[in-house]
Amino acid sequence: xxxxxxxxxxxxxxxxxxxxxxxxxxxxxxxxxxxxxxxxxxxxxxxxxxxxxxxxxxxxxxxxxxxxxxxxxxxxxxxxxxxxxxxxxxxxxxxxxxxxxxxxxxxxxxxxxxxxxxxxxxxxxxxxxxxxxxxxxxxxxxxxxxxxxxxxxxxxxxxxxxxxxxxxxxxxxxxxxxxxxxxxxxxxxxxxxxxxxxxxxxxxxxxxxxxxxxxxxxxxxxxxxxxxxxxxxxxxxxxxxxxxxxxxxxxxxxxxxxxxxxxxxxxxxxxxxxxxxxxxxxxxxxxxxxxxxxxxxxxxxxxxxxxxxxxxxxxxxxxxxxxxxxxxxxxxxxxxxxxxxxxxxxxxxxxxxxxxxxxxxxxxxxxxxxxxxxxxxxxxxxxxxxxxxxxxxxxxxxxxxxxxxxxxxxxxxxxx
Amino acid sequence: xxxxxxxxxxxxxxxxxxxxxxxxxxxxxxxxxxxxxxxxxxxxxxxxxxxxxxxxxxxxxxxxxxxxxxxxxxxxxxxxxxxxxxxxxxxxxxxxxxxxxxxxxxxxxxxxxxxxxxxxxxxxxxxxxxxxxxxxxxxxxxxxxxxxxxxxxxxxxxxxxxxxxxxxxxxxxxxxxxxxxxxxxxxxxxxxxxxxxxxxxxxxxxxxxxxxxxxxxxxxxxxxxxxxxxxxxxxxxxxxxxxxxxxxxxxxxxxxxxxxxxxxxxxxxxxxxxxxxxxxxxxxxxxxxxxxxxxxxxxxxxxxxxxxxxxxxxxxxxxxxxxxxxxxxxxxxxxxxxxxxxxxxxxxxxxxxxxxxxxxxxxxxxxxxxxxxxxxxxxxxxxxxxxxxxxxxxxxxxxxxxxxxxxxxxxxxxxx
Numbered sequence: 001x002x003x004x005x006x007x008x009x010x011x012x013x014x015x016x017x018x019x020x021x022x023x024x025x026x027x028x029x030x031x032x033x034x035x036x037x038x039x040x041x042x043x044x045x046x047x048x049x050x051x052x053x054x055x056x057x058x059x060x061x062x063x064x065x066x067x068x069x070x071x072x073x074x075x076x077x078x079x080x081x082x083x084x085x086x087x088x089x090x091x092x093x094x095x096x097x098x099x100x101x102x103x104x105x106x107x108x109x110x111x112x113x114x115x116x117x118x119x120x121x122x123x124x125x126x127x128x129x130x131x132x133x134x135x136x137x138x139x140x141x142x143x144x145x146x147x148x149x150x151x152x153x154x155x156x157x158x159x160x161x162x163x164x165x166x167x168x169x170x171x172x173x174x175x176x177x178x179x180x181x182x183x184x185x186x187x188x189x190x191x192x193x194x195x196x197x198x199x200x201x202x203x204x205x206x207x208x209x210x211x212x213x214x215x216x217x218x219x220x221x222x223x224x225x226x227x228x229x230x231x232x233x234x235x236x237x238x239x240x241x242x243x244x245x246x247x248x249x250x251x252x253x254x255x256x257x258x259x260x261x262x263x264x265x266x267x268x269x270x271x272x273x274x275x276x277x278x279x280x281x282x283x284x285x286x287x288x289x290x291x292x293x294x295x296x297x298x299x300x301x302x303x304x305x306x307x308x309x310x311x312x313x314x315x316x317x318x319x320x321x322x323x324x325x326x327x328x329x330x331x332x333x334x335x336x337x338x339x340x341x342x343x344x345x346x347x348x349x350x351x352x353x354x355x356x357x358x359x360x361x362x363x364x365x366x367x368x369x370x371x372x373x374x375x376x377x378x379x380x381x382x383x384x385x386x387x388x389x390x391x392x393x394x395x396x397x398x399x400x401x402x403x404x405x406x407x408x409x410x411x412x413x414x415x416x
Numbered sequence: 417x418x419x420x421x422x423x424x425x426x427x428x429x430x431x432x433x434x435x436x437x438x439x440x441x442x443x444x445x446x447x448x449x450x451x452x453x454x455x456x457x458x459x460x461x462x463x464x465x466x467x468x469x470x471x472x473x474x475x476x477x478x479x480x481x482x483x484x485x486x487x488x489x490x491x492x493x494x495x496x497x498x499x500x501x502x503x504x505x506x507x508x509x510x511x512x513x514x515x516x517x518x519x520x521x522x523x524x525x526x527x528x529x530x531x532x533x534x535x536x537x538x539x540x541x542x543x544x545x546x547x548x549x550x551x552x553x554x555x556x557x558x559x560x561x562x563x564x565x566x567x568x569x570x571x572x573x574x575x576x577x578x579x580x581x582x583x584x585x586x587x588x589x590x591x592x593x594x595x596x597x598x599x600x601x602x603x604x605x606x607x608x609x610x611x612x613x614x615x616x617x618x619x620x621x622x623x624x625x626x627x628x629x630x631x632x633x634x635x636x637x638x639x640x641x642x643x644x645x646x647x648x649x650x651x652x653x654x655x656x657x658x659x660x661x662x663x664x665x666x667x668x669x670x671x672x673x674x675x676x677x678x679x680x681x682x683x684x685x686x687x688x689x690x691x692x693x694x695x696x697x698x699x700x701x702x703x704x705x706x707x708x709x710x711x712x713x714x715x716x717x718x719x720x721x722x723x724x725x726x727x728x729x730x731x732x733x734x735x736x737x738x739x740x741x742x743x744x745x746x747x748x749x750x751x752x753x754x755x756x757x758x759x760x761x762x763x764x765x766x767x768x769x770x771x772x773x774x775x776x777x778x779x780x781x782x783x784x785x786x787x788x789x790x791x792x793x794x795x796x797x798x799x800x801x802x803x804x805x806x807x808x809x810x811x812x813x814x815x816x817x818x819x820x821x822x823x824x825x826x827x828x829x830x831x832x
Contacts (some may be wrong), residue, residue: 038635052799055622059796061679080476089652089681090611092623106609106680110623110726121679125715144796152667156799161751165636169727172615172628173798181732195506196526199588206471207508212588218456220581223639236505263477263537264522265505309524312586331459337777339804341757341786341825363754370757370824382589383468383572386582390756408786409757414579414831 010283010296011396012356015321016336018244019282020294023303025331028183034171039161039225040181040294040329046157047369051147056111057337058087059142063102063124066113078125080130085111086332102131111143118142150174160333162416182331186227188252189214190244192234192259192269193309213258214316220318220413226326236265241272245304249276253329254303256322258314259295266293269306273297276304286354286394290379291317300397303329311382316358316391320411340415343372343392348389350400360388363409372409388412426699426712427812428772431737432752433786436714438718441747443671444599450587453579454606455641456597457747462573465590467563472527475558479518479547480531486552494541494548503528509597518547518586522602527559534558563702566590576749578832595822605630606660608675608685609725610652629674629723629730636734636829642742652681660768661720665692669745670719674730675711682709685722689713692720703771703812706795707733714799726797732774732807735828743832756831757823759788762799766816778805779825786824804828 010019041231058064059100065081073079081102085094085130093112097103102119103112111118116139123135150374156174159168163181170177183225192263199210214230221228231248241257248254259269266284275282277299286294290313295306303325307317320337327335336416343363372392390411394401401407422777426435431728445459450655457778475478481497497518497537501510513519518535527534532555539551564776566572572590573583579597587595607630630646636646647664650657657673676778677687680752683699690696693715706729711722719741736753743751759779767773777788792798806827810817817823 002749024464029491035631035635038639052626057796090623090625092610092621108625149797150799156722164802165632165639166804166829168635169628169632169731170799170802171630173618173626173727175626177616194504199591200593204591205508209506209508209524210589210591211467212585214728215451216581216585216589219451219584223454224579248490310588313584315585338805339757340779340827341755341787342822343757363756365755369822372616372771375593378560380469380473381565383566383586385581386573386586388582388643389754401632405787408781411756411831413582415827 008283009285009287011287012320015283015286017326020155020328021326022282022325022334023328024301026185026329029180029333030183031178031180034168034176037179037181038168040163040184042159042163043180043182043331044159045159046171046179046369047175048150048152048154048156049176051153053144053146055146057144058107058109058111058118059144060118060120061107062105062118062142064097064105064111064118065102065133065137065138066099066115067117067139067141069100070119070133073136074132078134081131081133083126083131083238102133103115104368107408116140116143123230130181132274137356140338149228160331162332169240173345177297183296184225184227185253185326186229187221187252187254187256187326187328188229188248188260189217189256190231190234190241190248192241192257193265194236195415196233197262198233213309213311217256217318217402224416228383236268238272239242241269242275245276249299249302249304252302254283254305254326257304259306264276268296268305270295273304273366274304275298286321288320288354289352289357291321291358294321296321307363312377312385314409315385315412320358320378325371325414337410337416339393339410341370342406343409345401345403345405345407346371346373349374349394349404350398351394351398351401354396357394359394360384361392361409362387362388363389373405424699425701425703427703428736431699431712434742436740436744437750438698438714439741440717441743441745442601442745443599444764445596446590446599447594447596450584450595452590452596453597454584456579456600457575458543458575458579459598459747460598461571461575462587462592463597464566464568464570464572465592466572466588468566469546469560469562473564474521474523474525474527475560476534476536477523478534478536478558479533479549480512480513480520480521480527481518481549482515483533483553483555483557484532485516486535486549489549489552491550494550497547497549499545499547499692500811514579518549532556532559550658562820569696570715576747577737587673596733600643601669601742601745602645602667603637603670603672604645604664605672605674606647606650606653606657606664608650608657608673609681612649615648617739629725629727633672633734640832650655652684654688656682656764657685657689661688661692665715665718665720670721670742673720673754675722675725682711683723686711689715689720689722702737704736705768705771705773707774710737712737718779726795728801729796731801731828735826736774753826753832755809755826757825758788758822761808761817761819761821761823762787762789763808763819764816765790767814769815770812773810774807775810777806777825778799778803778807779805787824
């Protein structure tokens with residue numbers, strides 16, 4: 001591949017199409033117990049092993065009947081049926097229901113053969129061996145058929161889907177014990193910067209900066225189930241960074257280099273990546289704000305992502321650039337960030353055309369709507385990142401949005 | 417307390433006000449390392465131990481100058497300054513900057529005393545010992561002052577806030593090593609129902625139902641950091657349930673009873689709760705759909721929540737009723753579910769006035785907006801719970817919403 005052809009600033013759109021096209025899923029499949037499958041991506045379509053619910057089920061407490069026995073019933077002239085038997089949940093009906101018979105049935109219990117509907121208890125009255133039905137029921141009324149939810153053989157979980165608690169719940173209902181998934185990606189993180197020191201170091205000089213990003217990333221990605229390991233701290237030294245990249249790329253599926261934002265430091269990071277293998281750096285900067293000094297490379301097929309050191313840029317870039325890469329690596333079908341709704345701006349927000357803007361916001365509800373109050377957007381203002389509910393996105397083709405406009409909202413810390 | 421006074425159906429509004437008022441935070445404080453504090457609720461205001469960033473910082477690569485030395489500069493008549501020294505990130509400037517001097521400074525490096533602004537490198541030219549500045553800078557331009565972000569003593573993390581990765585990141589920047597938090601709540605879960613069997617049991621009868629809810633809840637709440645323990649399976653037997661409640665309430669801060677939806681089973685659950693202590697059942701049903709057969713009680717100050725056995729009702733009730741209770745128990749200030757934006761309905765959805773409706777939806781983006789496609793809303797249809805992106809809320813005071821309306825969206829499985 002001609003390195004120079006790609007060596008340029010990319011739009012986020014280009015990252016999602018051109019760069020992500022070069023990221024190949026790990027495609028290594030393992031089997032895990034369903035009870036431990038949360039966060040894995042399914043490697044096959046999981047098919048229903050049985051019908052769901054599996055038997056004709058009453059949706060209400062009442063009497064199972066033959067619907068035609070209730071035709072014309074009303075409170076003045078109720079249908080008079082013989083009490084036959086009782087069906088509790090968890091037990092099979094004693095026998096077939098005969099003509100002009102009614103069987104007491106609980107919500108969730110199995111409809112006896114012979115019956116085809118259930119009369120709600122509110123529309124009945126019991127007198128010893130007789131049940132008065134004061135309202136007719138239609139064929140199938142208040143009954144959920146044995147395969148109304150899912151038929152045996154239908155897909156219960158699609159290939160390429162990230163397993164959430166709801167998928168576990170469904171597989172357990174079907175009695176599925178194990179599931180084939182793609183293995184999780186392991187991610188190495190190198191912190192770089194002559195100014196960076198470990199967070200709890202004593203007597204640090206006033207200009208030294210505590211490493212918060214790599215630790216935060218480790219904590220964050222662990223909640224998402226990734227195998228993430230902080231490799232260590234590296235000086236702004238090409239030789240040292242080259243050695244660390246070479247050593248750690250072997251043991252991980254992807255590498256994150258948390259770097260500085262100055263031109264010199266970025267040049268050094270790019271040089272070290274390029275020395276470490278082919279094709280090396282693909283994009284050196286993304287037309288997004290914050291997050292512009294993000295470097296994207298590939299070493300022997302493994303993604304190497306240089307994230308900016310500013311905590312705000314770092315976080316936004318991790319969410320909108322790193323996470324999609326890791327998701328594709330793990331075989332997920334739908335790997336792009338998804339907004340969770342629209343929110344209305346409380347005031348005008350300006351942006352520069354040609355780059356995607358992400359603005360930290362605080363949400364609040366008012367007048368039946370969710371509003372977003374933009375927070376101080378100076379990137380150096382990092383402390384409000386912790387108080388923000390998430391970010392709004394201003395697309396690259398606009399020059400800002402106005403108070404009252406609806407804009408896309410993305411939470412930062414949870415979800416994908 | 418007069419038990420009968422409260423024994424009634426509640427609106428969700430009443431649950432949030434009347435019931436939650438009775439739930440007292442555990443109020444037991446422990447100290448944890450910041451690196452392990454994710455998901456805990458802070459028990460005090462955490463104050464900044466230093467200014468942030470802590471020193472006057474250059475926002476760009478360029479030359480630190482005295483702004484008045486650049487007055488009137490332009491490309492025809494540049495200000496001619498003497499190159500003084502270089503300031504790299506992580507090092508303190510060698511000396512004070514003199515009049516008509518310029519010091520090379522990297523992004524993130526410390527502004528030398530004497531200087532009050534930074535000229536971007538793009539507006540300069542270097543000739544050996546001289547630096548031409550082709551554009552004037554204002555006082556403070558491209559400089560981020562040492563306490564522009566946070567002043568020492570200001571609040572970095574408020575009391576009663578759930579700690580997210582962004583809070584960890586901020587505390588690390590400040591060098592804060594430990595944080596005082598409320599202890600996490602421990603939750604016991606009892607599954608009930610004569611029809612319920614363990615999920616992987618062999619040769620189950622056709623009418624038996626595999627327990628999916630209690631396992632799912634365990635997996636789900638663990639991702640949120642709760643100490644949750646499945647106590648076991650209980651028959652529909654008041655005596656047995658009474659014994660299990662009595663035994664497990666001792667060892668947990670809250671109890672969840674996953675129950676059936678039939679009247680008889682609910683009566684039995686309520687009777688067992690009432691026998692177990694005071695005040696017992698407070699609300700026996702909530703005007704919400706799904707989730708109506710939710711029972712709320714208190715035993716010696718500990719919440720006891722009876723969740724419906726239908727997987728859809730179970731999940732919606734866990735999200736909108738159980739989670740707020742557990743959040744308040746853990747001392748969180750803001751414990752109610754928060755919508756993450758508005759989405760537009762693709763079609764009309766009807767609801768019954770007087771009860772809150774939650775409808776499973778699938779989201780998609782189109783024409784610059786996020787649309788919600790309502791999924792089959794029959795509660796017995798449980799399999800689509802796994803494919804839903806979340807739910808929309810239709811408030812109790814309306815009779816439905818129309819295609820094109822904006823409605824509140826809540827994800828189910830992640831976030832609070």
